[in-house]
Amino acid sequence: MNLVDVHCHLNHKEFEGKLDEVLKNAEKAGVKAIVVSGVNTASNREVLALSKKYPIIKASLGIYPIDALGLADGETGLARQIGKIDLDEEFTFMEEHQDEFVSIGEIGMDFNWADKEKTLEQQSETFRKIIRFAKKIKKPIVIHSRKAELQCLDILEEELPNNEIPVDLHCFSGRKHLTKRAAALGYYFSIPPNIVKAQNFQIAVELVPLTQLLTETDAPWLSPFRDKINEPAYVTETIKKIAEIKGLSVEEVADQIWKNYVKVFG
Numbered sequence: 001m002n003l004v005d006v007h008c009h010l011n012h013k014e015f016e017g018k019l020d021e022v023l024k025n026a027e028k029a030g031v032k033a034i035v036v037s038g039v040n041t042a043s044n045r046e047v048l049a050l051s052k053k054y055p056i057i058k059a060s061l062g063i064y065p066i067d068a069l070g071l072a073d074g075e076t077g078l079a080r081q082i083g084k085i086d087l088d089e090e091f092t093f094m095e096e097h098q099d100e101f102v103s104i105g106e107i108g109m110d111f112n113w114a115d116k117e118k119t120l121e122q123q124s125e126t127f128r129k130i131i132r133f134a135k136k137i138k139k140p141i142v143i144h145s146r147k148a149e150l151q152c153l154d155i156l157e158e159e160l161p162n163n164e165i166p167v168d169l170h171c172f173s174g175r176k177h178l179t180k181r182a183a184a185l186g187y188y189f190s191i192p193p194n195i196v197k198a199q200n201f202q203i204a205v206e207l208v209p210l211t212q213l214l215t216e217t218d219a220p221w222l223s224p225f226r227d228k229i230n231e232p233a234y235v236t237e238t239i240k241k242i243a244e245i246k247g248l249s250v251e252e253v254a255d256q257i258w259k260n261y262v263k264v265f266g
């Protein structure tokens with residue numbers, strides 16, 4: 001069985017000094033690829049370095065909406081962004097390194113950490129610019145849409161009228177009608193292991209065809225276990241739950257999700 005974690009943060013402080021063990025756990029569980037996501041200029045460089053050191057790790061370079069705005073003032077455990085991200089500079093960096101990473105993400109919009117009234121316009125503009133850049137260098141995009149699901153879908157639909165590049169909605173928590181709309185647009189949904197207790201992800205799996213599902217962990221966050229931090233090995237929990245909901249075997253689910261991964265990121 002080939003398993004995949006399409007979105008996590010192994011450059012997080014939680015994994016300092018534990019990475020070899022975490023990767024060994026993943027390999028033992030059958031994980032063959034782990035996409036580690038950057039969120040800003042410093043973490044993008046860390047992620048690239050990790051992907052060079054460990055063949056199982058693939059890099060995704062991101063511009064997190066809050067970091068783009070220069071509003072990331074709290075401690076997250078990830079490399080901090082001081083001030084706004086210079087988009088053009090980061091695009092130049094990405095273009096120079098385009099053979100070294102598999103996707104652009106996480107990107108998107110967030111009205112949980114940023115005030116909607118005050119930042120909607122700027123977040124929309126940044127998001128559009130990044131989508132256009134991804135289209136130009138032909139990379140799939142991984143979307144963060146916390147409390148901004150509708151706005152993200154509106155922009156994606158406008159900017160990608162012909163599905164020019166694959167879209168993965170990471171931890172999508174929109175309501176049913178938005179899930180259905182995104183599925184109809186052909187977007188992928190990556191589902192984290194806390195699906196074992198989070199009903200909104202269970203409903204998404206019911207609504208979205210298996211050919212549009214992916215597995216992720218968002219590690220170290222979103223653990224399926226109360227007493228353990230999340231890690232890529234736990235994609236097995238997502239696979240088991242999807243199998244249960246879809247009435248399929250674990251192998252059937254794992255095989256299709258691997259195919260989806262290769263199609264989107266391969």
Ligand SMILES: [Zn+2]
Binds near residue numbers: 007106
């Ligand atoms: Zn994330």
